[in-house]
Amino acid sequence: MQTEKVRVRFAPSPTGPLHMGGVRTALFNYLFAKKHNGTFVLRIEDTDMRRFVPGAEQYIIEALNWCGITPDEGVLPSGSIATEPCSRHPFAPYRQSERKAIYGQYAKQLVSQGDAYYAFDTPAELESYRLEAEIRGETFTYNHLVRNKTANSLNMTAAEVARRIKETNDWVIRFKVPEDQMILMNDMIRGNISVQSGTLDDKVLWKAHDGLPTYHLANIVDDCLMQITHVIRGEEWLPSLPLHYMLYNAFGWQEKRPLFAHLPLLLKPDGKGKLSKRDGDRLGFPVFPLEWTSSSGERSRGYREDGYYPEAFVNLIALLGWNPGTEQEIFSLEELTEAFSMDRVIKSGARFNPEKARWFNQQYLRNRSDARLAQDFLVLLQKKGIATTLQKAEKIVSLIKQRASFVHEFWDLSHYFFIPPTNYDPVYSKKSWKPETPGIIRQAKEILEGCTSFNVTSIEKTLHLWIEKEQLKTGQVMNALRLCIVGEPQGPGIAEIMDVLGREETLARLDRALNNL
Ligand code: GLU
Numbered sequence: 001m002q003t004e005k006v007r008v009r010f011a012p013s014p015t016g017p018l019h020m021g022g023v024r025t026a027l028f029n030y031l032f033a034k035k036h037n038g039t040f041v042l043r044i045e046d047t048d049m050r051r052f053v054p055g056a057e058q059y060i061i062e063a064l065n066w067c068g069i070t071p072d073e074g075v076l077p078s079g080s081i082a083t084e085p086c087s088r089h090p091f092a093p094y095r096q097s098e099r100k101a102i103y104g105q106y107a108k109q110l111v112s113q114g115d116a117y118y119a120f121d122t123p124a125e126l127e128s129y130r131l132e133a134e135i136r137g138e139t140f141t142y143n144h145l146v147r148n149k150t151a152n153s154l155n156m157t158a159a160e161v162a163r164r165i166k167e168t169n170d171w172v173i174r175f176k177v178p179e180d181q182m183i184l185m186n187d188m189i190r191g192n193i194s195v196q197s198g199t200l201d202d203k204v205l206w207k208a209h210d211g212l213p214t215y216h217l218a219n220i221v222d223d224c225l226m227q228i229t230h231v232i233r234g235e236e237w238l239p240s241l242p243l244h245y246m247l248y249n250a251f252g253w254q255e256k257r258p259l260f261a262h263l264p265l266l267l268k269p270d271g272k273g274k275l276s277k278r279d280g281d282r283l284g285f286p287v288f289p290l291e292w293t294s295s296s297g298e299r300s301r302g303y304r305e306d307g308y309y310p311e312a313f314v315n316l317i318a319l320l321g322w323n324p325g326t327e328q329e330i331f332s333l334e335e336l337t338e339a340f341s342m343d344r345v346i347k348s349g350a351r352f353n354p355e356k357a358r359w360f361n362q363q364y365l366r367n368r369s370d371a372r373l374a375q376d377f378l379v380l381l382q383k384k385g386i387a388t389t390l391q392k393a394e395k396i397v398s399l400i401k402q403r404a405s406f407v408h409e410f411w412d413l414s415h416y417f418f419i420p421p422t423n424y425d426p427v428y429s430k431k432s433w434k435p436e437t438p439g440i441i442r443q444a445k446e447i448l449e450g451c452t453s454f455n456v457t458s459i460e461k462t463l464h465l466w467i468e469k470e471q472l473k474t475g476q477v478m479n480a481l482r483l484c485i486v487g488e489p490q491g492p493g494i495a496e497i498m499d500v501l502g503r504e505e506t507l508a509r510l511d512r513a514l515n516n517l
Contacts, residue, residue, distance in 0.1 A: 006038025008230050010064075010071065011219065013045045014056035017292035017300065018063050019277055020352075021234060021266045024317045028263060029232045030069040031318075031340040038229070042074035043222060044081055044095040047212045054295075057081065057095075063289040066304055067314050068333055091226045096218050103213035106221050106251070107173040107206035111153070115250040116205060118153040119174045120164050125151070142202045144179045170209050174202040175216075175243065175250075183242045188230075188261040188342045195242045203243055216240060220247045224256050231258045232342075238262045261342055264321045267349040275352050285354040289313065307406035308357075312364040316357050321350040330363055362405040373397045376407045384411065386418050395500055399492040413490075417500055420509050421487025424517060428489045432479035433517050440472065441480060445510050454503040459495040484513030 010026040012018060018026075033040040042064070044057055061079050064070055074094040076082050082089035083098060093099055110116035119142075121129075126142075129150075133140035140146075147154055152174070153161045164171060181197040205217040213221070223231060241260060248257040266275040269283065280287035281300060291302035303313045315331050323346070324331070324339045331339065365373070374394035381388060400413040424433075443466070448454075451462040467474055481494050485506065491497055498506045 004227070004229060006033055006036040006229050007041060007227055008033050008038060008232055009041040009043050009074075009223070009226065009228050011043045011045050011222075011233075012060050013048065013051065013215070014053060014060065015048070015051040016053050016056055016277070016294075017059050017288045017290070019275075020287050020289065020303075020317055021275065022060075023063060023067060023289050023313075024266070024320055025232065025234055025263060026064055027067065027069055027314060027317060027336075028261075028322070028340075028345070030071075031337050032230060032232060032342065033072070034337040035340050039072045040069075041091075041226060041228070042071035042081075042094065043226070044074075045215060045218065046095060046097045047215060047218050049097075049210060049212070059290065059292065066289060066310050068310060069314070096222065097212070099218075099222070100212060102225075103218055103221055104206060104211065107213065107217060110175065110205070110250055111173060113250065114176070116173050116175050117147070117202075118161055118165065118171055119147075119202075119204075120151040120168065120171045122170065141199075142174065143177060143200065144198065144202075147174075147176075147202060165208075168208075170207075172204045172208065173206040175205050175247070177202050177243075177246065183245055185241055185245050186260070187238070187241070188259055189264075189345050190238075190262065190347055193238075193241070197242065197246070200242055216243055216247065220244055220251075223258055224248075224251070224253050227256075228258050230261065232261045232263065235262045235265050261345070264346055265349040266320055267351045269352055269354060271349075271351045274349075283354070285357065307408045308361050309364045312361040315364075316360040320352060321346055330360075330367075358405045365404060365406065366401060368401075370394045370398045370401070373401060373407065373410075377410050380407060380411060381418075388418065392417075392500065399496055399500070416486045416488075416491065417497070420505075420512060421485075423487060424483055424513070425488040428479075428483055429517060432476070432483045434476075437476075437480045438514055438517075440477060441484060441510055441514055443470070444477070444481060445507055448498075448503065448506060448510075451503075454499065454506075456493075456495045456499045459498050460493075463495070481510075483517070485509045 008029040010029045012022060030040050032038070042061075044060075046052055046057075058079070061075055065079070073089055073091075074082055076089075081095050082092040083095070085092045107116060111118065129146070130140045142150070149155075154176075156164075177200045178197045183195045183197055185193045185195070187193060203216055204214050206213050241262070245257070248254055267273065268275050268279055275287060277287060277300075286301040286303045286306050288300055288302045289304060291305040292300045294300075304310070311332065314333060314336070318331060318336050318340075319329065322340065322344055325344055328339075371394055374390055374397050377393045377397055378388070378390060381393065396414050396417050397410070400410060403413055404410060444463070447462055447466045448459070451458055463477070464474075466472075467477055478494055479489070482489065482491070485494065485497055485501070501509070
């Protein structure tokens with residue numbers, strides 16, 4: 001175990017928007033770093049030019065900021081990636097394409113040590129090997145059984161190798177996986193793992209045609225150069241771990257090898273298979289932190305735009321694969337930092353539950369003060385062209401917030417406070433408007449006119465005394481009043497609604513109902 005300061009990195013490839021699983025990886029890195037007073041680094045792994053997506057890098061930075069898990073190193077306050085070394089960002093540049101010049105020497109070092117070799121197979125040749133294997137019902141693996149027969153520096157004279165390097169430009173450097181070695185690894189979540197090297201591929205480390213390393217080489221070299229102590233990443237990288245161990249061994253960097261933790265996959269709501277980028281739109285929930293529009297104009301939903309609070313989003317993803325070991329479910333970022341530990345991260349997949357996600361937002365909404373919710377509500381009302389006072393908004397919010405999971409639901413829950421009903425719910429009308437009802441409503445009008453102070457307590461008291469005296473049915477009277485005032489069977493207590501509307505508006509609505517029903 002390293003004794004130096006904890007340094008972790010989140011190393012996304014800018015190949016599209018960050019999936020919520022990616023945010024979870026970033027969050028666990030952040031929590032681990034904060035818990036150990038360490039440093040959280042952002043590194044952009046953009047060496048695969050074919051998969052580069054414009055805007056993805058900015059998206060990643062914006063998403064992390066929205067979640068409040070801003071990296072300590074790698075990103076400047078302006079939100080751009082640090083390109084010049086300085087005290088805060090000593091290992092800049094943090095974008096691998098700008099570190100291009102670094103990697104070639106490491107690949108060549110491995111060749112000269114005999115741990116890697118030049119391979120000259122053309123794409124057409126590789127394709128034919130693949131097809132041949134397929135016909136035999138096998139998957140083609142470029143390994144010790146194959147490398148003796150293919151076009152590479154292991155089978156050629158030095159002169160031939162030199163000629164090909166000079167005259168062609170689509171050669172690569174491949175790692176020479178030992179033929180028969182047991183690779184013993186350790187994962188902080190999964191414990192000891194061992195793999196027989198003979199089953200592994202001689203992975204490409206570096207490509208001459210673009211002068212760029214592949215993910216594996218760049219990742220190992222940078223983790224070492226950036227003094228990363230712990231690699232916390234998704235389970236999909238577990239199959240690469242043997243190669244990464246072999247690379248650390250080949251470079252003689254065993255002492256610098258970080259500890260690894262591979263986080264469990266996020267599973268679809270039915271538990272069947274990995275939660276994919278497509279699932280959200282198909283199943284009706286966001287899988288991205290922020291909305292994203294692809295170059296072809298396809299729009300994917302985001303938690304932010306769907307009205308989630310970042311705190312709720314962070315809370316819900318923290319519990320995907322980690323548990324505190326207690327019943328507590330609501331955690332602020334500070335509380336998560338305090339409670340987080342890698343030994344409570346599970347191995348098996350974490351099933352995503354969209355209803356539970358809504359529940360988290362509801363909890364955060366309920367915990368917001370009415371004054372704060374009223375501010376958001378005013379913005380929503382303004383967009384609808386409705387003017388009201390902060391005081392009234394606050395009162396309404398206090399009455400409806402228990403029924404909402406999102407601020408944008410406030411309008412559906414409260415429109416009748418602002419717009420009198422014009423259509424009366426037909427089923428509710430049939431149930432609540434009987435031949436004797438107009439007479440009752442006329443009486444109610446008189447009673448309410450005479451009610452000394454028009455507030456919840458006095459309205460309730462006055463109505464009940466009258467109902468008792470006249471021996472009316474409470475339910476029947478209340479339903480009829482709700483029909484006149486709200487138009488439908490929803491909302492808080494009718495006295496509460498009358499109190500917000502005020503006497504004048506309440507009586508006007510009763511009159512209007514008497515004329516229209
Ligand atoms: N660039 C890799 C990715 O896109 C990083 C994997 C790792 O953390 O090693 O996820």
